[in-house]
Amino acid sequence: MLQPKLFEKLVTENFKTVPAKLLLQLATIFEEGGLHDRSGTFFYKNHLSKSNVPVLAIAGDQDLICPPDAVYVCNDINGAKTVKLILEPLVTYKVFGEPGGPHFAHYDIVGAQRAVDPVYPYIIEFLNHHDAA
Numbered sequence: 001m002l003q004p005k006l007f008e009k010l011v012t013e014n015f016k017t018v019p020a021k022l023l024l025q026l027a028t029i030f031e032e033g034g035l036h037d038r039s040g041t042f043f044y045k046n047h048l049s050k051s052n053v054p055v056l057a058i059a060g061d062q063d064l065i066c067p068p069d070a071v072y073v074c075n076d077i078n079g080a081k082t083v084k085l086i087l088e089p090l091v092t093y094k095v096f097g098e099p100g101g102p103h104f105a106h107y108d109i110v111g112a113q114r115a116v117d118p119v120y121p122y123i124i125e126f127l128n129h130h131d132a133a
Helices: 004-017 020-030 044-050 068-072 119-130
Strands: 055-060 091-096
Touching: 055 068, 055 119, 068 091, 091 119
Parallel strands: 055 091
Antiparallel strands: none
């Protein structure tokens, strides 16, 4: 649902610049214990409850890459409740899309023209609300 020119730019200018080592590390999300560092000894989810940084977890109602339940309930093969590991006052969870439409898929959240009105202002409001400056 992305505009064709924007999709082309996203792929040609961004994905080819991701280092292979980073992709290998990101792939660990599908391994036992979930996302971890390259040494395999530091598991990020084990430290989420220690964070004092506000988190905005957003999802599209028709996201097949990372469905809303995966954002909220589990984000690894072991069923780790990722968003639920973050202290409640620090996490904001929002699903974009309505039963009768418009609907949002994975890339719609950041790159579709329809994200301009509902998504971007929501992100800006979250950032402004949590701005320490």
